[in-house]
Amino acid sequence: MFQAAPSAQSPAIELINVSRRFLTPDGKSMTALRNFNMTVERGEFVAVVGPTGCGKSTTLNLVTGLAAPSAGEVRVMGGPVNGINEGIGFVFQTDALFPWRSVIDNVAAGPLFRGKSRKEAYESAHQWLTRVNLAGHETKYPHQLSGGMRKRVSLAQTFINGPQILLMDEPFSALDVQTRVLMHDELLRLWSQSKASVVFVTHDLEEAIALADKVYVLTAGPATVKSVYPIDIPRPRVASEIRYEQKFIDISRTIWDDLRDEVLRGASREEARVAETTS
Numbered sequence: 001m002f003q004a005a006p007s008a009q010s011p012a013i014e015l016i017n018v019s020r021r022f023l024t025p026d027g028k029s030m031t032a033l034r035n036f037n038m039t040v041e042r043g044e045f046v047a048v049v050g051p052t053g054c055g056k057s058t059t060l061n062l063v064t065g066l067a068a069p070s071a072g073e074v075r076v077m078g079g080p081v082n083g084i085n086e087g088i089g090f091v092f093q094t095d096a097l098f099p100w101r102s103v104i105d106n107v108a109a110g111p112l113f114r115g116k117s118r119k120e121a122y123e124s125a126h127q128w129l130t131r132v133n134l135a136g137h138e139t140k141y142p143h144q145l146s147g148g149m150r151k152r153v154s155l156a157q158t159f160i161n162g163p164q165i166l167l168m169d170e171p172f173s174a175l176d177v178q179t180r181v182l183m184h185d186e187l188l189r190l191w192s193q194s195k196a197s198v199v200f201v202t203h204d205l206e207e208a209i210a211l212a213d214k215v216y217v218l219t220a221g222p223a224t225v226k227s228v229y230p231i232d233i234p235r236p237r238v239a240s241e242i243r244y245e246q247k248f249i250d251i252s253r254t255i256w257d258d259l260r261d262e263v264l265r266g267a268s269r270e271e272a273r274v275a276e277t278t279s
C-alpha cells in the first residue's frame with residue numbers, strides 16, 4: 001500500500017517547497033504552484049480555499065501522483081509518492097458511480113477489487129449503506145436517487161475502503177444549500193469514526209470553516225500559501241448550527257478579509273485574459 005514510513009509520527013501529507021509548471025498549448029511554460037508548503041498531520045482535516053483556477057486541484061493531483069512536482073518534494077505517510085496509492089480515497093464534485101450498477105454493487109465494488117470475498121464485500125456494503133441512511137435503497141440505480149442520496153453513496157463507496165487519506169475536491173458544490181449542510185454533518189460523523197487525514201478543496205469559505213481543523217488560503221495563481229488559519233471551534237460540531245455562532249462569524253470575517261484580495265486579483269486577471277482572447 002504505502003511506502004514504509006520512516007516514522008509513525010511523520011505527517012500524513014507534506015508538500016515541501018513544491019512548484020508545478022505546465023506547458024500551455026502554445027508551448028509556453030505556466031506556473032500553477034510556486035514554493036508551495038503544506039502539512040497535513042495524521043487524522044487532521046485541512047480545507048483549502050482560493051480563487052478560481054489558482055491551483056487547488058493541482059495540489060490534490062500531486063498527492064495522488066497524477067502530477068509530479070517540477071521542483072520540491074511531496075511526501076505521503078513519510079515516503080515519496082510512487083504510482084497509485086490504494087490508501088487514498090477520493091470524493092469529487094461529480095459522482096464516480098457506475099450508472100449501470102445498483103447502489104449496493106457500486107459500494108461493494110471497492111472491496112471486491114481489493115480481493116475481498118463476495119460475502120464480505122456485500123455485508124460490508126450493506127453496513128455502510130445503513131450508516132449513510134440508505135438502507136432499503138440497495139437495489140436502486142444512481143439515476144433513481146436524489147443528488148444528496150448519490151453523494152451519500154459516494155461517501156459509503158469511499159469510506160468502505162478505510163482510506164488513510166481522503167482527498168475531496170468540491171464534493172458538495174453541485175448540491176443545493178440545505179442538502180449541502182446536511183452532507184457536512186454526515187461527513188463529519190463518518191470522518192470522526194475514521195482515522196483519515198483529509199484535504200478538502202472548496203470555494204465555499206463557510207464550508208471550509210465548518211469542517212476543518214485548519215484552513216489554507218491560497219494566492220491567485222501561481223498558488224502559494226497566503227495564510228493558514230487554525231479553526232479553534234470544538235468538536236463534535238453541528239455544521240448546520242455553528243455558522244450562527246459569534247466565534248464562527250468572527251473567524252469567517254477574518255479569513256474573508258484575507259481571501260477577498262486574492263479573489264479580486266484572480267477575477268481581474270481572468271477578465272484581462274478573456275479580453276485578450278476575444279479582442
Ligand SMILES: Nc1ncnc2c1ncn2[C@@H]1O[C@H](COP(=O)(O)OP(=O)(O)OP(=O)(O)O)[C@@H](O)[C@H]1O
Pocket residue numbers: 022023024030032050051052053054055056057058059221
Ligand atoms: N494538465 C494541465 N495542463 C495545463 N495546465 C493545467 C493543467 N492542469 C491545470 N492547469 C492549469 O493550472 C492552473 C491551476 O489549475 P487547478 O485546476 O489546479 O485550479 P483550481 O484552483 O482547482 O481551479 P478551480 O477553482 O476552477 O477548480 C489553471 O490555470 C489550469 O488551467
